[in-house]
Amino acid sequence: MSRTSQRSVFRLLAAVVIPVYRSLAVPRWSGQENFPAEGGFVVVSNHVTEIDPITVAYSVYKAGIMPRFLAKESLFRVPVVGTVLKRTGQVPVYRGSTRAKDSLVAARAELDSGGAIIVYPEGTITRDPHMWPMRGRTGAARLALETGVPVVPMAHWGDQEILYRDPQGHRTFSAWPPKRVTGTIGAPLHPEDLVPGGLARPGHPSPEELAHATEVLMAAVTRLTGELRGETPPSEPFDPRRDAAQGPGATTADAASAEAADTADDGASPAEARRASDAAPGSAPVADPGAPLGNAGGSVAP
Structure with missing residues (x-):
């Protein structure tokens, strides 16, 4: 598929979705010139509400x-939704299964054809109490560094005024009046921007290189979010895994085990995950994540 393939399907879908979206939101975007004119690229964005995939798309x-997300495989089995996802060329993510490599193959094919893959590096809607971007998972960085394509950071703000979910999971919806939604698209980050000096082994990023690249791209998303909000972002991103591990009664082993599970979730090799698990005193072995891509985030629902 190319970046313009299945245009007729998208036009049909857009004819239905966009008028409804525009009845709820007044979107204003800047920086569209930062999308590469040719060649594949990865898009990364903040994630504040269930409807912001429409904002980003x-x-x-x-x-x-044509916008294509990495989406949870389970969504492809939902009646109607699954059909739409398949017909519009979205990429299923098979988390923690032997088919996880299929996600990477499909994503690479899209990028090789000059298309764009949209990934939410946080993996889910932010749990930061003030709705700042959280710590990112390494899937987006892995995809970019293994394929050599640039990453385009973007941020949006305002659609949480339409649909908001508080930290306790309670939702509020406001359909009227339409809410102003602002968005900005940053300059592309090339592999040498993500890992200064380049990878030690081209096409094979190490866990340390993936972690550094993820910090760089999340810093870009957070900076853009701060510009839209007119506020200074926190010095450290919210980390739900760390905070959960450090809750009442948590131990150092709990924190190390959480980090090991995170390593597996982010698409580390089975050996890397086991090494991280072994470093946690008294922790149980981490299950084989089954693929290089693993949990790359990017689902179209939390």
């Missing part, structure tokens, strides 16, 4: 590029 579609 809207900006990509308006630039003439």
